[in-house]
Every structure is written in C-alpha cells, then in structure tokens.
Amino acid sequence: MSVVIATRDRIALLRRAVAAALDQDYPGTIEVVVVFDRSEPEDLGIEERPGRRLRTTRNVNTPGLAGARNSGIALTTGEYVAFCDDDDEWLPGKIPAQIELISRHPDAVAAGCGVEVRSDGHSVTRLSPYPVVTFQHLLRDRVMELHPSTLIVRRDVLVDRVGPVDEHLPGSYAEDYDLLLRIAKIGTIPCVPAALTAINWGSSFFADRYVMITEALSYLLDKHPEFDGEPAGKARIEGQIAFFHAAAGQHAQARRWAVRTLRRNWRERRGYLALGMGMRVIDAKRTIRFLNARGRGV
Structure with missing residues (x-):
C-alpha cells in the first residue's frame, strides 16, 4: 500500500496526517510518499519501522497539487495508491476495510469511505449515498464523501489506464473530481459505510480564489x-x-x-x-x- 501526501507550508498538520497513515492496523507494508510543493523537503521527525516506510521528495512537475500528486505517484511501489491531504487524517481501520471491500467487488478499481467533516468546532458524519459509485452517479452528483483523502486506487489501473492527475486544471482545483470521473469510466468505486477519514475544513488554499x-x-x-x-x-x-x-x-x-x-x-x-x-x-x-x-x- 502506497500513500501520497502533497504538502505546502503546513508541517504540523502534515506530521499528524503521516502518523495516522503509518499507524493503520494493516498487516501489509505501508509506504508514505510526502511531496513538498514549492518548498524543500523537511525532516518530519517520524521514524520508519518494520513494514512502515517514509519517503520525502519535492514536486518535480507543474507547481500545485496535481503536479505534486503526480510526483508522488511516480515513486510509489504498492499494489494500491491512496491519497491524503496534509490537513486531513485517516481513522483506524480505513485501509483494511477498503481492501476487503474491493476484494468483494470484481468490477471495482478503487474504493472510498465515509467522512467525518470538522469545521469551526462542528463535526458532521457523511456516508456515501451510493454503496457503489458509478460514472453516472458522478456526473449527476460530486459525491463529496468520495473526498480525495478517502480514495484508494489499484496502482496498475491508475498508472496504465487512467493516467496522471490533470496538471492543466487551473490552480489544480477539482483535480480530484476529474480523476474520479476518469476512474469511474473504467470500473466501479464501492464505499465503506463508515466514516474512516477526518476532513478538516478551514485551511484550504482555495479560499477566496x-x-x-x-x-x-x-x-x-x-x-x-x-x-x-x-x-x-x-x-x-x-x-x-x-x-x-x-x-x-x-x-x-x-x-x-x-x-x-x-x-x-x-x-x-x-x-x-x-x-x-x-x-x-x-x-x-x-x-x-x-x-x-x-x-x-x-
């Protein structure tokens, strides 16, 4: 399992996101690739341990979220690629629940889960309205529960069939939605009916843009x-x-x-x-x- 975390000037939040990914109760190997966008990599003070690897690098593509994610994807080696925003965090049990769910859906190429949205001291749990999300669902509805921090994708599908995150999208805004649409053209996206990712709103780089x-x-x-x-x-x-x-x-x-x-x-x-x-x-x-x-x- 490979996890790509793109980051920019939020080192304290980043450490929390990385720790939550490495602490998943998953018996396989988890590698976290942290991509520093428009800044040089920093030492996070998080040690590797058996079955858990951490790599930091810089964005070598177009500056912005899309380019940073592509820089990270290029360095991944796991069967699955997952994403997490640097201000979000995975809750325990996310990865094993998603991998188990994909194994029960022959047409699945990715998986999502529910989210716990935190904003201004409020917390709201949101689960996908569709047990299995299709391309048609995504045309009709963004399905915000399929937040990029929830998504895991088969690496062979992502790299060989879907292609890179679109670096031409202005400001990288909606690059996740575009990626979901392209993934869903290839296969289905089942969603675990539990909130396994905490989404922290209030520090977005897109505010006021x-x-x-x-x-x-x-x-x-x-x-x-x-x-x-x-x-x-x-x-x-x-x-x-x-x-x-x-x-x-x-x-x-x-x-x-x-x-x-x-x-x-x-x-x-x-x-x-x-x-x-x-x-x-x-x-x-x-x-x-x-x-x-x-x-x-x-």
Whole structure:
C-alpha cells in the first residue's frame, strides 16, 4: 500500500496526517510518499519501522497539487495508491476495510469511505449515498464523501489506464473530481459505510480564489462532454460557476451563468444563490461558512 501526501507550508498538520497513515492496523507494508510543493523537503521527525516506510521528495512537475500528486505517484511501489491531504487524517481501520471491500467487488478499481467533516468546532458524519459509485452517479452528483483523502486506487489501473492527475486544471482545483470521473469510466468505486477519514475544513488554499475556481469548473465541463447527457449534473456545476463569479464581484458573469443554470434545471439552488448575491442580499463567505458547518460545500 502506497500513500501520497502533497504538502505546502503546513508541517504540523502534515506530521499528524503521516502518523495516522503509518499507524493503520494493516498487516501489509505501508509506504508514505510526502511531496513538498514549492518548498524543500523537511525532516518530519517520524521514524520508519518494520513494514512502515517514509519517503520525502519535492514536486518535480507543474507547481500545485496535481503536479505534486503526480510526483508522488511516480515513486510509489504498492499494489494500491491512496491519497491524503496534509490537513486531513485517516481513522483506524480505513485501509483494511477498503481492501476487503474491493476484494468483494470484481468490477471495482478503487474504493472510498465515509467522512467525518470538522469545521469551526462542528463535526458532521457523511456516508456515501451510493454503496457503489458509478460514472453516472458522478456526473449527476460530486459525491463529496468520495473526498480525495478517502480514495484508494489499484496502482496498475491508475498508472496504465487512467493516467496522471490533470496538471492543466487551473490552480489544480477539482483535480480530484476529474480523476474520479476518469476512474469511474473504467470500473466501479464501492464505499465503506463508515466514516474512516477526518476532513478538516478551514485551511484550504482555495479560499477566496473565486475567479480561478470558475476557470477550473469551466475547464472541467469542456473536458467531460458527457455532462451534456446529465442536465441536473451540468446545471449543478454551472450553478457553482455562477456562485463563484458572484463571490468575486463579477455580477454580470454571475447573472449569465445563473440564467443558464436555471434554464437547464430550475430546481438548482446555486443559481438562485448567485442571483441573491448579485443583489447584495446574500454574502458569499457567510454562506460558505454556513454550509461547511453542516458538512457541505458549494
């Protein structure tokens, strides 16, 4: 089992994530590859032990999360590759439960699990609404429970068939969603019905980078034309684009995207949020904090 953790300037949080990965009650070997993005590797003060290996390296690809993950994947040797964000942590039993689940699903190429979302002193448990996630599910719904910190993937599938994390996505935003879509085109993704990963919201590098987010989401829609066959799913992303244009103060663009959203799906609430923000009756940061406290994102 190989674990890739990309990091940037969060050494204390990183040590917690690495320790949680190495402490998994898994009888096989676990190797953790820590990739320092836009900084030189540091000594984490964590010792290796039998069956547990730790390697640190620097991002040799495009600066950003996607390039860092690709740098780490290239150094992995395990049958499975897992990811964990440097501010998140695995809970005991995650890896054995996921590997056991994959063994019971012949079509599975990856596995996820539930999450415990922590934000502003609140904690919310979220389990996947689908026992087995398919490509069609992911077009319709991001399935946030399939957070990158929950995911393990067969290494041969990831390297030989899915290909690298997309380094062309603006700011590496939604690189995990793009990767999930490509994985799900090849096979299914069963999810353990238990919260085995703690997701800590509040320290994201994407906070306030609203224009970049709109560019990344537009790129994602262009890359995956299959969204045209799933109107509710496409309207969801268009509504997010409208919301973040409004958050950036680009109200004319927000209105255009909101109208497009609601024409495609009048039930899509993000379109109404964007219009409300344009009229100054809804505040973006307050809305995001409200959603995060309930274990949800925009």
